[in-house]
Amino acid sequence: MMDPVSLPPLSRIAICGGTHGNEMSGVHLVRELQRQKMEKVGSAALTTVISNPCAIQVCRRYIDKDLNRCFTDAILSSPVTGDTPYEVRRAQELSALLGPKGSVQAMDLVCDLHNSTSNMGLSLITYFNQDPLILHICRHIQRKVTLAPVRLIQLDTPHSDAYSLDSIGKHSFSIEVGPQPHGVIRADIFNIMKEAVDQTLEWVRCFNSGSAFEGAEVDNVYIFVKSVEYPRDPETNHVTAVIHPQLQDRDFCLLRPGDPMFLTFSGDTVKYEGEEVLHPFFVNEGAYYEKNIAFHLGRRITLTIPSLQMKGH
């Protein structure tokens, strides 16, 4: 039995969209919150942010550099020159607005909105730091959202090496909804993301009004183990295969040794030769071709979370 945790109320929270300029659900959801002039969530102040306006303008993931990799301490403190990429400047602006990262003034909670071309349903992505507040939010979303399967993904990066926008906040997570092509807005995907954001804000209201959240087990949690690259021709370096039809769209399924992974253009099957049964996710994400990632593999775990209540209640 874990000791109960008490934490101060969340007084300043932020919802960010358009960190990648062609991931449309977050762009339009944030714009809709701004149109409705949503500025308070119960006793908390809400800040809504359009993260990468220049990339949104041209409907591209980024202008110079992936904004969601620019929030390391090193990049945030690097001096700005004439050659500084647009996204590095923007990351420093966002850190000043929502942070500074690691300081007392930083937002209590940052939630960043993303889409994927992968069939990942609703995925909640966090760093592996066992933050009970974030885990309770995720559990709440898992229990309340019915429009899509809900999974938690834990990155194996320690918070000190965190590189994503959400890591500016004292508490942080990303909401990833797919499948949706980049540059497209689908109503069903938008509705899923809206439900997730609504439930997040509902949880904040409850927490800030003193509700107690019982300790529990959280299932459907996948911790990142490794990435798998596309097979390439050793001479030309061209990709020689496509995600196998039996793996395509089957994010979070079981991948056993001997299961198909890729189908080469000449018709051969490339099989998974690892020893451990793992779960693929981000299968065939369009933006990951340039990072040479065909999919990630994760280990399924169950987390135990302590009971949680607002301090001073």
Added chain:
Amino acid sequence: QFSCVIRVAIFGGTHGNEMSGITLVNLWIKNGKEIQRKGVETKPFITNPRAVEKCTRYVDTDLNRAFTTENLSAPSGDDLPYEVKRAQQINEIFGPKGSPDAYDVIFDLHNTTSNMGCTLILESSKDHFNLQMMHYIKKAIAPDSCPVLLTEHPLLKYSTSRSVAKHPIGLEVGPQPQGVLRSNIFESMRVVLKHALDFIELFNEGLEFPPCSVDVFRVWDKMDYPRDTNGNIIAMVHPNLQDCDWEPLNPGDPMFQMFDGTTVRYEGVGTVYPTFINEAAYYEKQQAFVTTRRETLVAGAIKKA
């Protein structure tokens, strides 16, 4: 009407982020055995290499709108947009458009984010050769379907890269996100092309194809998203319409969902058959979907002279 050796081109990468055609053409440039047919010269060709390199639809302007008479006859110069220069080069190699020296057949390979399946695009209702080919392909892949989109329209027809040929055929396969290669989409495109080339080989060998009728969807109108005064979209394709390409849309049916949840309904006069529903590349062309009407075209008998 046809030269002794039928000259066929297969275009990929007219849009640099539509991956099935790019992948197939690159494979066939390396090893063209699969596309060889007796008496047919088949040339696989990447039409927009700079866009393919950047994995973007186009560099300066949409190549698949660039083959206008004005562009093709413009004096060549460095200040022309990249795609206009490229259109002139393509017209020289595979055209000139409208002349007897033009290629006989060009297949232009495209992907769409819309749920259009394997759609064949026909530019002229009087192209009996193409109608016979499409009839042959539809029969060959049955029970799977292969809708035919007829883009003959006084205002909405556009000047495609394939239009330099005497018999242009568009192959539009979806749904597939831009920049992504899906195995099932790739294989579908490959199979349709196989049947198309088989037809050309049979024709070239002297087989007579008797008169036939082909059901087509003729382009009728285009529908934009509701927008605010700044031009930003304020609604999405309704969940009831999303992915329902080629299905009837009746007056009163839901069409768009506003971001605040309210429904906008279709208020046209009669039933239409929407397609290109929620194509990523068409947001900037002010098109949420294209409406079509069903028609049956009759193709006369054809036989190589």
